[in-house]
Amino acid sequence: MKDDIEARVRDRVDALYRSDSRRVLATLIRLLGDFDLAEEALHDAFATAVEQWPEKGIPSNPGAWLISAGRFKALDRLRKSARFESADGEVLDRLHATEMPDQGEEGVEDDRLRLIFTCCHPALNPDAQIALTLREVCGLTTEEVARAFLTPAPTLAQRIVRAKSKIRDARIPYEIPSLADLPDRLDSVLHVIYLVFNEGYLASAGPELTRESLSAEAIRLGRLLVELLPEPEAMGLLALMLLHEARRAGRTSSLGDLILLEDQDRSLWNRVQIQEGVTLIERALASRRIGPYSLQAAIAALHAEATDTASTDWAQIVALYDVLLKAEPSAVIELNRAAAIAMRDGPETGLELIDRILAMGELVDYYPAHAARGELCRRLGRVSDAMAAYRRTLELVTQEPERRFLERRLTELDSRL
Amino acid sequence: MKYLCLIYDNESEWQKFPKDLQDKYMGEYTAFGDSIKKSGQYVGANQLQPSHTATVVRSRNGKVSTTDGPFVETKEQLGGYYLVEAKDLNDAIQVASRIPSARSGAIEVRPIVERTPA
Numbered sequence: 001m002k003d004d005i006e007a008r009v010r011d012r013v014d015a016l017y018r019s020d021s022r023r024v025l026a027t028l029i030r031l032l033g034d035f036d037l038a039e040e041a042l043h044d045a046f047a048t049a050v051e052q053w054p055e056k057g058i059p060s061n062p063g064a065w066l067i068s069a070g071r072f073k074a075l076d077r078l079r080k081s082a083r084f085e086s087a088d089g090e091v092l093d094r095l096h097a098t099e100m101p102d103q104g105e106e107g108v109e110d111d112r113l114r115l116i117f118t119c120c121h122p123a124l125n126p127d128a129q130i131a132l133t134l135r136e137v138c139g140l141t142t143e144e145v146a147r148a149f150l151t152p153a154p155t156l157a158q159r160i161v162r163a164k165s166k167i168r169d170a171r172i173p174y175e176i177p178s179l180a181d182l183p184d185r186l187d188s189v190l191h192v193i194y195l196v197f198n199e200g201y202l203a204s205a206g207p208e209l210t211r212e213s214l215s216a217e218a219i220r221l222g223r224l225l226v227e228l229l230p231e232p233e234a235m236g237l238l239a240l241m242l243l244h245e246a247r248r249a250g251r252t253s254s255l256g257d258l259i260l261l262e263d264q265d266r267s268l269w270n271r272v273q274i275q276e277g278v279t280l281i282e283r284a285l286a287s288r289r290i291g292p293y294s295l296q297a298a299i300a301a302l303h304a305e306a307t308d309t310a311s312t313d314w315a316q317i318v319a320l321y322d323v324l325l326k327a328e329p330s331a332v333i334e335l336n337r338a339a340a341i342a343m344r345d346g347p348e349t350g351l352e353l354i355d356r357i358l359a360m361g362e363l364v365d366y367y368p369a370h371a372a373r374g375e376l377c378r379r380l381g382r383v384s385d386a387m388a389a390y391r392r393t394l395e396l397v398t399q400e401p402e403r404r405f406l407e408r409r410l411t412e413l414d415s416r417l
Numbered sequence: 418m419k420y421l422c423l424i425y426d427n428e429s430e431w432q433k434f435p436k437d438l439q440d441k442y443m444g445e446y447t448a449f450g451d452s453i454k455k456s457g458q459y460v461g462a463n464q465l466q467p468s469h470t471a472t473v474v475r476s477r478n479g480k481v482s483t484t485d486g487p488f489v490e491t492k493e494q495l496g497g498y499y500l501v502e503a504k505d506l507n508d509a510i511q512v513a514s515r516i517p518s519a520r521s522g523a524i525e526v527r528p529i530v531e532r533t534p535a
Binding site: 123170172173 | 506528
């Protein structure tokens, strides 16, 4: 009988950990003013729950109970610790001073925003922002984050330690940015989420083309952000990620080979994600505060809704790239626009543009530029030019599926010579 | 909490400025200084002599060596500093961003180690 109760409590606690531990952590960080203390307190709180709930029953508001227990345990630890350095004294003062609020939903959501904005503070090294966000906001273990970024675990652990140190020593405040600072700070958060998604979408090195769980994590983060802060660019980014993710099943063959957009089986695309993405982007665009992520999402939506490349609205895509270029002038965006112009106006026009872009120098080592050049030369029947471009691309790619694709193209073209 | 705001800017560019532009800049610095004195954030400040007046001193195994010139030769040189009182890094960043050289150069913001008296 006792074992039954304990087993049921364990299950409930496990479920609570999965659903609520990040929320509880966010609040504990605010109450205790320190990441490490808060993590210890979190651990203690859950351990206490497993101990006490079989006897005392599961509380009606488990989240509040856990926060309270964590706080209590932290106070306890500090009182008992022999070294009463000034830092501990400060924490104690703070603990005594902060009221234990009856945290309505709003209060809790504020803490989660505080956590996200702090982990993505621009004063932290960008790699550290990513590592810290995945660890503290998403709850990934250090090992999981290390594996996802193909970094040795001790290196990643150091990165996180240094970031927490900086937060403490430079005194990065645990707060939601003021209205004046919000646009820049939100940019920082969106950038981190985008980098995580990108890493999952197109792994930077190695045999597999995508790393699914990182993209899923980024989408979860994106959803959380939109829930807490329904800003148009946040919606735009979430839409963009969903629309890209929706095509995952069509992007690679069962052998892990790369399939170009024009050759993809669109029936494999996830229509639920596409619908969600389209709805989001419509909301974002309706706000009339249109930023780069929203524009990229609008382009992705046009692809997602078309039945094939021939019937895709390339003219509108080019128009969107024109606006995007004004919002965010970049050589990469110029390149993508050139590819769209090739579809709208023909490969000759596109090729002229790409050559001009390459001549400017910035994309000289950017493999998609040479791949695009190769593709357009191929379409124009300029076989040796195409092969030269693909060879240059091959020198620059690092992933297996891309290499295989390029080698196949070269073999094909070789047979035409 | 105290933060040191180190001002890095291009000395040679500054030296090329006509006098009226230099005066305008100095006016902006005076205005900035006055405003943070008023807000209670000012702790100290100084303009430094140009980087060619710098000397680098090291002591190894009791032997002192000196080298001519600033520690690092870069496009931008350390020209001065403000020591400010701010409640946290965001606050310090706000103050630093208003230093006139933030527009053309860069400000390094470093927290001071606070030591409680023994």
